[in-house]
Amino acid sequence: MTDGEQSGPVLVVHGGAGALPGEEDRRQYLEGVRGALAAGLARLEDGAAEAACAAVAYLESETITNAGRGAALASDGTAVLDAGFMDGASRRYGGVTGVRRCMHPVLLARRLSEDGDFGRFVGAPESDTLAEAFGVPSCAPEELVTERARRLLDERAREARRRDEGPWLDTVGAVALDAAGRLAAAVSTGGMSLKRPGRIGDSPVVGGGYWADDRHGACVTTGVGEVLMRQGTARRCVQLLSEGHAPGAAARDALAELVDYEGDRRGASGLILVTREGAVVLDHNSVEMSGGWIRPDGRSEVTAAWRRTT
Numbered sequence: 001m002t003d004g005e006q007s008g009p010v011l012v013v014h015g016g017a018g019a020l021p022g023e024e025d026r027r028q029y030l031e032g033v034r035g036a037l038a039a040g041l042a043r044l045e046d047g048a049a050e051a052a053c054a055a056v057a058y059l060e061s062e063t064i065t066n067a068g069r070g071a072a073l074a075s076d077g078t079a080v081l082d083a084g085f086m087d088g089a090s091r092r093y094g095g096v097t098g099v100r101r102c103m104h105p106v107l108l109a110r111r112l113s114e115d116g117d118f119g120r121f122v123g124a125p126e127s128d129t130l131a132e133a134f135g136v137p138s139c140a141p142e143e144l145v146t147e148r149a150r151r152l153l154d155e156r157a158r159e160a161r162r163r164d165e166g167p168w169l170d171t172v173g174a175v176a177l178d179a180a181g182r183l184a185a186a187v188s189t190g191g192m193s194l195k196r197p198g199r200i201g202d203s204p205v206v207g208g209g210y211w212a213d214d215r216h217g218a219c220v221t222t223g224v225g226e227v228l229m230r231q232g233t234a235r236r237c238v239q240l241l242s243e244g245h246a247p248g249a250a251a252r253d254a255l256a257e258l259v260d261y262e263g264d265r266r267g268a269s270g271l272i273l274v275t276r277e278g279a280v281v282l283d284h285n286s287v288e289m290s291g292g293w294i295r296p297d298g299r300s301e302v303t304a305a306w307r308r309t310t
Helices: 021-042 048-061 103-113 126-134 148-161 225-233 233-242 248-260
Strands: 010-018 083-089 091-097 119-122 172-176 183-189 210-213 217-223 270-277 279-282 288-294 299-305
Touching: 010 048, 010 217, 010 270, 010 279, 021 048, 021 126, 021 288, 048 083, 048 103, 048 172, 048 183, 083 103, 083 210, 083 225, 083 270, 091 126, 091 183, 091 225, 103 183, 126 225, 172 217, 172 248, 183 279, 183 288, 210 233, 217 225, 217 248, 225 233, 225 248, 225 270, 233 248, 233 270, 248 270, 248 279, 270 288, 279 288, 279 299
Parallel strands: 091 119
Antiparallel strands: 010 172, 010 288, 083 091, 083 183, 172 183, 210 217, 217 270, 270 279, 288 299
């Protein structure tokens, strides 16, 4: 998916790469993307950072998505959340992992980006103390778990044993460009369903899951975190822009690097990208990826894009 206008302020949101199990789930995901676009657009005048975080916080509240309440559960049946944020002007970043007591870990990551000379990355159990320190509402761990998440955990455990393959997964994220030319990237996830205790994916890792640089663009990834981290895919995509690649080519080439070593199934992922000029790309090599974009004049597009065939 690309936006033909390719100029001016814009917000881009994705609901994750993977393979949705049915039409009702797909409908709910796309409704969530539309809601996130509206929530983020309402804050775009306040800046790219506010818009991106508002969009992701909205998706953290949507129980259909793998973020916040209703996120995919770890092997012990608990929700363990990760999030990341990066400001394209200062290139400060914040990453949190192992969050169990906060509905909106993206807000923790945003606040953490303001700490220190470059930003901060905080893991468990310290990440859970940030909510009180930053004034972000906390919650009991069981409030993050829904019956749907428990049911999916059981279903995916059975499927993984039967097919001897990893379970379905996804993430949510947003990138934004405001009227002042500032860029931002935000991402949040419950991580891989059935993940082992202590597992960290790409979402809180700067460069792997998110990257923003006002000189070139902002990118957020979704998919197989271990591969995205290894390749530094979000940063790589923006780097390709800086080397003169067209936006679509930068996204395509960054994703192509994921499958060089282990094949398509192991590297199935996706990304959203916005350039400093406002060009938009949603691309993926997973079976499916939901997402969309919106501009201040109300023009928008929302899609559940299928795998590229050419």
